[in-house]
Amino acid sequence: MKPVRLILTLMLGAFTLGLGACDNYEAGQYTDHDGVDPLAEHLRGDKRPTIFGEGGLSLFGEDDEGNSGGDIGVNAFLWRASLDTISFMPVNSADAFGGVIITDWHSSADAPNERFKLNVYILGRTLRADGIRVAVFRQALTRNGQWLDSPVPEGTKIKIEDAILTRARQLRNAALLQQKKG
Numbered sequence: 001m002k003p004v005r006l007i008l009t010l011m012l013g014a015f016t017l018g019l020g021a022c023d024n025y026e027a028g029q030y031t032d033h034d035g036v037d038p039l040a041e042h043l044r045g046d047k048r049p050t051i052f053g054e055g056g057l058s059l060f061g062e063d064d065e066g067n068s069g070g071d072i073g074v075n076a077f078l079w080r081a082s083l084d085t086i087s088f089m090p091v092n093s094a095d096a097f098g099g100v101i102i103t104d105w106h107s108s109a110d111a112p113n114e115r116f117k118l119n120v121y122i123l124g125r126t127l128r129a130d131g132i133r134v135a136v137f138r139q140a141l142t143r144n145g146q147w148l149d150s151p152v153p154e155g156t157k158i159k160i161e162d163a164i165l166t167r168a169r170q171l172r173n174a175a176l177l178q179q180k181k182g
Contacts, residue, residue, distance in 0.1 A: 074099035074122040077175075078132055081167035082120045085160065089118060099123065105139070113141040114150070118160070127168055134160045 073096060082101055083094070089103040099122030107115040119135040136157050139147040 073097035073125075075125050075127050075131060075168075077127050077168040077171045078122045078164065080171055081164045082122065082132070084167050085164045086118055086120065089116075115139050115141075115147070116152075120164070127172060129165060132161050132164050134164070136160065 079096060079099070083091075086101065086103060089106040092102045092104040094101045101118075101120040103118045103120075105115040105117050107113075115138070117137040117139075119137075121133040121135075122131060123133060124131050134157050136152045138150045138152045140150040142148050
């Protein structure tokens with residue numbers, strides 16, 4: 001038998017055995033050593049104490065403080081505000097689960113001999129001032145046509161972070177207003 005055919009046969013066999021092992025679950029059927037059915041607890045939405053605190057670690061949805069993350073791993077308002085604020089720059093990569101946005105180099109028409117690049121880091125699921133970090137990189141064009149790293153003007157990073165936070169607050173206020181109307 002050829003190796004590929006053998007592998008496919010083994011995979012089909014494992015899949016068939018896996019399906020055969022499936023069983024219908026009924027609440028109360030399986031309990032832990034304390035007589036508690038963890039799956040029934042979960043289905044009811046009961047929260048239990050864990051090493052991450054009451055209710056465990058929330059990766060998606062809304063946490064106990066009402067901080068919405070939607071289907072992403074970071075605060076949705078900070079994520080959207082970051083994308084809105086840096087929308088004039090080309091985005092090289094964006095990871096909504098890790099909370100990282102990396103732009104490509106951007107030069108403005110007003111200053112074609114310098115270019116900027118941003119790395120935006122969203123640090124959590126809460127809308128807080130310390131929940132965002134921006135790294136700014138600047139290069140200047142030399143006379144021989146090479147791009148050379150240059151210092152970033154003081155305060156640039158803070159101004160970008162403040163603009164993102166301001167936009168995030170605007171988005172959150174608009175969402176709260178929409179909730180009250182609806």
